[in-house]
Amino acid sequence: MQRPHRHPQHIAEVVATSTTEFLAECLEPESLDFPAMPAFGSWVKSQQVENSGIIAYGVVYHATTSTIDSVHRAVALGLSLQAIREQQPQVFAMLRSEIKVVLLGFSTLGTVYQHLPAQPPQIHQAVFACEEDEIADFTEELNFLRTLVQMNNAPVDELIAAVLRNVYQVRKCDRNWLVQAGRKLSLLLKDDYDRLGAILSQVHP
Numbered sequence: 001m002q003r004p005h006r007h008p009q010h011i012a013e014v015v016a017t018s019t020t021e022f023l024a025e026c027l028e029p030e031s032l033d034f035p036a037m038p039a040f041g042s043w044v045k046s047q048q049v050e051n052s053g054i055i056a057y058g059v060v061y062h063a064t065t066s067t068i069d070s071v072h073r074a075v076a077l078g079l080s081l082q083a084i085r086e087q088q089p090q091v092f093a094m095l096r097s098e099i100k101v102v103l104l105g106f107s108t109l110g111t112v113y114q115h116l117p118a119q120p121p122q123i124h125q126a127v128f129a130c131e132e133d134e135i136a137d138f139t140e141e142l143n144f145l146r147t148l149v150q151m152n153n154a155p156v157d158e159l160i161a162a163v164l165r166n167v168y169q170v171r172k173c174d175r176n177w178l179v180q181a182g183r184k185l186s187l188l189l190k191d192d193y194d195r196l197g198a199i200l201s202q203v204h205p
Helices: 081-087 132-138 144-149 156-170 175-188 193-200
Strands: 010-017 021-026 043-047 054-067 095-108 111-113 126-129
Touching (some): 021 043, 043 132, 054 156, 095 132, 132 156, 144 156, 144 175, 156 193, 175 193
Antiparallel strands (some): 010 021, 010 126, 021 095, 043 054, 043 126, 054 095, 095 111
């Protein structure tokens, strides 16, 4: 059966949602392969409600791939990826990849707000990878860093580093932006320079 055409940046679909985050299932690839998961710390977006004009923005902080059958775990096959495609193609239909996204803000009518939307995206709403210009626009202000620092269900320092690294690359290695981000983090981390240094040391072109 031919798969329906979709937007190239359409990567997942919301399957569970809450005030501060949502869980999304990655879409099946066009060919026999594992679902493509967005990178740790990468930026994604989803409309709050279809046709509402309110777009929620967040970053990926957790990703998993598991079998659809929660009773039986995947077992080692001892085969190359190509051999699995040829001999056990049904394996790909039995897997599910999911991402958890922390909400950092939203936009409406072209204005960006770095606080939680009144409602999170609804179940079955599409999730898209953010364009570079969207990431640049959203990160003009740095208040989103407070949300990341206050997370308690993620490897916070590594997540902050991954987000900064992503934005730094999108901004063509804008050193001034990185310095401003470092100053903001210093305040949020209460001048814990060892922790700040460990985070910033992971940021590179």
